[in-house]
Amino acid sequence: MSGWRKWLPVGVVGLLVLATAFPFYWAVVSSLTPEARLFEAPPLLPVELVFDHYRALFDERNFWIPIRNSLIVAGTTTALCVSVGALCAYALARLDFRFKGLILGFILAVTMFPQISIVSPLYLLLRELRLVNTYPGLILPYLTFAMPLTVWLLVGFFRQLPRELEEAAMVDGASRLTAFREIIIPLALPGLATTAILTFVYSWNEFLFALSFTLGPERHTVPVAIALFRGQYQVPWGQILAAAVVATAPVAALVLAFQRRIVQGLTAGAVKG
Amino acid sequence: MASVRLEDVHKTYPNGHVAARGLTLAIEEGELLVFVGPSGCGKSTALRMIAGLETPTSGRVWIGDRDVTQLPPQERDIAMVFQSYALYPHRTVRENLAFGLRMRGSSRTLIEERVARAAFALGLEEFLDRKPGQLSGGQRQRVALGRAIVREPKAFLFDEPLSNLDAKLRVDTRAELGRLHRRLGATMVYVTHDQEEAMTLGSRVAVMHDGVFQHVAPPMDVYSRPANRFVAGFVGSPAMNFFDCDCEEREGAPCLVSGALSVPVQAGEWVRKAGPGAILGVRPHDIELCAASDCDVPARVDVVEPLGSEVLLHLQLGTDAEAEHVRAVVSPEAGARVDDVVGLRFHRDRLHIFKSSSKTRLN
Numbered sequence: 001m002s003g004w005r006k007w008l009p010v011g012v013v014g015l016l017v018l019a020t021a022f023p024f025y026w027a028v029v030s031s032l033t034p035e036a037r038l039f040e041a042p043p044l045l046p047v048e049l050v051f052d053h054y055r056a057l058f059d060e061r062n063f064w065i066p067i068r069n070s071l072i073v074a075g076t077t078t079a080l081c082v083s084v085g086a087l088c089a090y091a092l093a094r095l096d097f098r099f100k101g102l103i104l105g106f107i108l109a110v111t112m113f114p115q116i117s118i119v120s121p122l123y124l125l126l127r128e129l130r131l132v133n134t135y136p137g138l139i140l141p142y143l144t145f146a147m148p149l150t151v152w153l154l155v156g157f158f159r160q161l162p163r164e165l166e167e168a169a170m171v172d173g174a175s176r177l178t179a180f181r182e183i184i185i186p187l188a189l190p191g192l193a194t195t196a197i198l199t200f201v202y203s204w205n206e207f208l209f210a211l212s213f214t215l216g217p218e219r220h221t222v223p224v225a226i227a228l229f230r231g232q233y234q235v236p237w238g239q240i241l242a243a244a245v246v247a248t249a250p251v252a253a254l255v256l257a258f259q260r261r262i263v264q265g266l267t268a269g270a271v272k273g
Numbered sequence: 274m275a276s277v278r279l280e281d282v283h284k285t286y287p288n289g290h291v292a293a294r295g296l297t298l299a300i301e302e303g304e305l306l307v308f309v310g311p312s313g314c315g316k317s318t319a320l321r322m323i324a325g326l327e328t329p330t331s332g333r334v335w336i337g338d339r340d341v342t343q344l345p346p347q348e349r350d351i352a353m354v355f356q357s358y359a360l361y362p363h364r365t366v367r368e369n370l371a372f373g374l375r376m377r378g379s380s381r382t383l384i385e386e387r388v389a390r391a392a393f394a395l396g397l398e399e400f401l402d403r404k405p406g407q408l409s410g411g412q413r414q415r416v417a418l419g420r421a422i423v424r425e426p427k428a429f430l431f432d433e434p435l436s437n438l439d440a441k442l443r444v445d446t447r448a449e450l451g452r453l454h455r456r457l458g459a460t461m462v463y464v465t466h467d468q469e470e471a472m473t474l475g476s477r478v479a480v481m482h483d484g485v486f487q488h489v490a491p492p493m494d495v496y497s498r499p500a501n502r503f504v505a506g507f508v509g510s511p512a513m514n515f516f517d518c519d520c521e522e523r524e525g526a527p528c529l530v531s532g533a534l535s536v537p538v539q540a541g542e543w544v545r546k547a548g549p550g551a552i553l554g555v556r557p558h559d560i561e562l563c564a565a566s567d568c569d570v571p572a573r574v575d576v577v578e579p580l581g582s583e584v585l586l587h588l589q590l591g592t593d594a595e596a597e598h599v600r601a602v603v604s605p606e607a608g609a610r611v612d613d614v615v616g617l618r619f620h621r622d623r624l625h626i627f628k629s630s631s632k633t634r635l636n
Contacts (some may be wrong), residue, residue, distance in 0.1 A: 096287075163361035167326050170346040171353045171430075172420070173376035182372075186363045 024248065029243035039235055053242035063243060065218060066225035070247075073210075073221060074203040077142040081150045081199045082192055088147075088181055089154030091169070094166070107148045115145070119212050126213055133215040141209050146199040154197070156188055157191030158184065193258040222247045246251055274460050277304045277323055282332035284318055284484075293329070293607065294484040300428075303314035305454045305461040309471035310481035311507070316464045318430055319481070320474030323462060324430050325349050336427055346375070356433040358407040358413045366392075367401040373424045376389050391419040394517055411442050422453070428460040435470065449471060468508050471568035472496065480504045497623075502632040505554045505625050511585060511600045513625065514560075516553045529553045529626070533591055536568040538626065541636060551635060554563040554625035557585065561600035561618050568616025572599060574609050584609065588617070 019056070020134060030038060032049045057063040091097075123132070131137035161184060169179035174229055185192070207223040214220050226243045229236055277300040277413035284293035292315040300306045312401050321327040322334055324344035332343045352373070360369050370391055374384045392398045395415045405413055409606075414434065421429055434450075435443045451474055456459055465471055469476045472492040479489040480503075488500035499505035505513050518529035529536045529551060536553060565571050572588035575598070578586075584605050588595040601617065609615060626636045 162357060162359065163363065164355045164357050167324075167346070168353065168355060168359035168420075169361070169372070169376075171324055171326070171349075171351060172373035172424070173347045175345075175347055175371075178376065183361055 024245075027241045027244050027248075033238065033243050035236075035238045043161055053236075054246075055240040056236075057239055057242050057246065061239070062217070062231070063223075063225065063246065066220050066222045067246070069135075069219055070204055070221040071250075073138045073142070074200050076135065076139050076231045077203040078145060078196050078200045080139070080143060081146045082196050082258070085147055085150035085195065086154055086185070086188070086192060087180075089151045089160055090184065092151065093155045093158035094163070104152070107151055111145060111148045115208050119208060122209070123212055132213055135219075137213050138203075139209060139219070141213070142206060149202075150199060153195045154188070154191055157188050161187055162253050173234060177254045197258060202256060204251055253258055274302050274458065275478045277460060277462060278299060278333075278335040279319070279323070280333040280335070282319070282322060282329045282334065284315070284327060284451060285330045290635060293322070293483050296484075296486060298479060298486060298489060300460060302460055303458045303463075305451075305474060305476045306630060307463045307465060307471040307475035307478045308481055309465055309468055309507075310487075312466055312471050314481040315484040316466075317437070318484075320430050320462060320464045322434055323428075323466060324351055324353050343458060350424075350427045351430055352424045352426040352428075353430040353432065354417045354421050354434045357437055358417040358423075359404075360413055360420075362405050365366055365402050365404055366397060366408070366419075369416055370401075370403065370423050372421050373420060377424075384522055385423075386530070387423045391423045394422070395419045410438060411446070414438060414446065416455075417457040418450075422457070428462065429462040431461065433465055434463075435465070436467070443470075443538055460473045460534065469470075472508070478508075480507060481595075482507070491527050498634065499554075499625060500634055502554065502627045505627070507635075510558055511557045511602065511606075513554045513556050514598065514599045516555075517629070518551050518553045520549060520551055532597070536569050536624065538636075550629040552627040552629060552632070555619045555628060556623065557600040559620035559623040560599070561620070562602070562607045563616045564604055565614070565616040568618050570617050571614055572617050574613045575610060575616060577611055579605065588615070 024119055028048045029044075031053050032051070034048060034050050034052065045222060092100060104263075124138050126132045126141075131140070152238065165183050165187070166176070166179045169183045170176065174182060204221075206221075207227065210224045211227070212222040214224060217225070217228075222243070226240055226247070229240050231242070279298045282293050283291075285291050293590075296315075296319055298306075308503075318327055318623055322329050323336075325341065325344055325348075329342060333340055335341065336349055336351065341423065353360050364372070365418040369387060370388045371384045379387075381512060387400075389398075392401055397412070397415055399421055400408060400412060400416075402563060405416065408416065414437070417434065430452075435446055438446060438484060440455065446636060447470060448586045450463075454474075463471075463474060471480075472495075475492055477489060478492050478495050480487045480495060483501050488504040490498075495504060495508050506515065516529070516531040518531040518534070519527050521530045523530075523535065523537065527540050528539045529538055531553070570590055572590050574586055575589050576587040576595055577584060578587070580602075582605075583602050584607070586601045586609055588598060588599045588601060588604060591597065599617065603609065624636065625634065627633060628635055
């Protein structure tokens, strides 16, 4: 009985890990398998490792261009989102002004639009602004979707921080903005890291806007580039999977890098505990 | 150092709660004044308005000869110790102590010197490179204190700084705060709900209730001549006994009468102001046991609580079910036992008489 109870959670977690990790494992293995073997009965372990798909990806398809584009777009979106969103969320979490609840509700409502419904109006707008097929042409629409999420998450995070810390800082001679910079930001780092990752992942993987607002391969982002791999007569599965691995790696690395920050309980010892 | 003045300060929160109704008070330079009162009486709000963390709805706040009513906290040059200590958890003790000076752009040498001095005075030297999370409650409390004193501000504000400490540490730290006040000669405003803390620390005590200063005076005056029934009941432990009495003439002398209780009192101007009734207050320590023939009222002993040097008696006046309860503190030699019927005699010079309607002091 006790052994059964002990091992049940381990088994459940194991299954969960298997279920989430398997597709990625499969993609890695397949991306290293020669094209001809891809359609045979699938072996769980790689039989023959080749780097053909990766070589083709960068040599023939210039895959570094969509990677560069994605890094610029996702990176800028994330930086703007977190910096502007943090100030915004702080104001909503701490300052007293009218219609606060209404503003928060409104911010959330913006994210409720189905993306597809605003593609056409956004396209017209971007065309008027001469932003089609430019980086800002993607960053601006991404901000409108990512910012509300950032603000909501951070408002929750800032509200958890004890108010006395800022009050102490202000009595100590800091202005509100200095207190924000010196006290709140360092303490909210786990929250900022979490929202940064979510924003980055969202803009890195976004497909619909990226497809609609870019015109040529020189501005295509990673998901769009991958989608356009398929030719008229064949689908280059090996290259698609290799590209998927390349596209996932930076995000996975980012999450792993910030994982410690996210888990860390930074506020220990601030107030009586 | 500077004086602190409140001028007819009102505070109504947006939710309609009124926390201050016309607070007027002058705290002199170098004085340690204690705001004391039950929770929700407005004492913390009053302190926060001095700090600049709340803005009064009306009225003025002065620090020294400067009207600071509309100034943000960082421009008031005050230091505050919070109940939760509010130490910066991501910074070391040294950085916590230096923060205020750094914010004011002090030179590095001055900061180092002041931090070293404060750390020495508070015995924090060996903890300077630790973070608050690695300190005990008492040590954190000292860091919070240190953060205030390095600044050498115009005034110190304390918001229940001892309430998170255990009983023994609280008494020690209380004494230390008293010494600190004498040594620095600093203006201090101290908020507490603990009347013992208020009595032992304050040069003056401001008893607050319902957003109003009920009585502002040196501790012993508040204890021996409380301004109204609330102050009388709040200050002193065990709490004062109260009797709703009628004023009657007995054997040619005015008497306060309540059931079996009859206490002759000295005639005075107050009798005329009292009207037909008054509230008689007497502290448990001002009641003595005596022979039934010579007493103000007979009573039955209900509970006996030995406290060591003295005994706290819970007594019942009269015998019926609605009997009034009285507390008395007597010497153990009296040997009172449960269900004894004893005579009580109130100390004549220490009677407190309050008006029935306004509850203000009459004698």
